[in-house]
Each structure stands twice: as structure tokens, then as C-alpha cells.
Amino acid sequence: MAVPKRRQSNARTGRRRAHDALKPKQYTYCPQCGAALMPHVVCAKCGSYMGRKVDEPPKKKKKTTSRP
Numbered sequence: 001m002a003v004p005k006r007r008q009s010n011a012r013t014g015r016r017r018a019h020d021a022l023k024p025k026q027y028t029y030c031p032q033c034g035a036a037l038m039p040h041v042v043c044a045k046c047g048s049y050m051g052r053k054v055d056e057p058p059k060k061k062k063k064t065t066s067r068p
């Protein structure tokens with residue numbers, strides 16, 4: 001198995017990792033209700049997609065306490 005001859009310098013490691021930073025999530029906004037959304041996703045608040053209604057908005061769930 002091939003083994004590195006020399007230790008990689010801190011500068012070289014840093015240069016490689018210069019591109020590893022995470023970028024903030026991109027949001028779009030629902031044209032119907034203005035809620036922040038991930039792109040290409042049905043609005044979770046009003047159930048619309050590309051300006052038309054494709055799904056019922058989720059009803060508020062009752063709090064179920066399964067644990068005592």
C-alpha cells in the first residue's frame with residue numbers, strides 16, 4: 001500500500017479546507033402567504049405550490065400525551 005513520504009503542511013491542509021465551509025440554507029418565500037420555504041417544495045403553511053393549491057394546509061394537531 002502506498003504511504004505518503006512527507007507530512008502534509010498545515011498550509012496545504014488549510015488551502016484544501018478553504019472551500020469546506022457550509023453555506024447558509026437558501027430559502028424562497030411563498031407567494032400566497034409569505035412563509036419561508038425550501039425551493040421546489042409545497043408550502044407547509046398554506047399548501048400551495050407555484051401559485052396554486054395542491055394540498056390542504058396541515059391542521060393543528062392536538063397535543064397527545066402518551067407518557068404519563
Ligand SMILES: [Zn+2]
Nearest residue numbers: 030033043046
Ligand atoms: Zn404558503
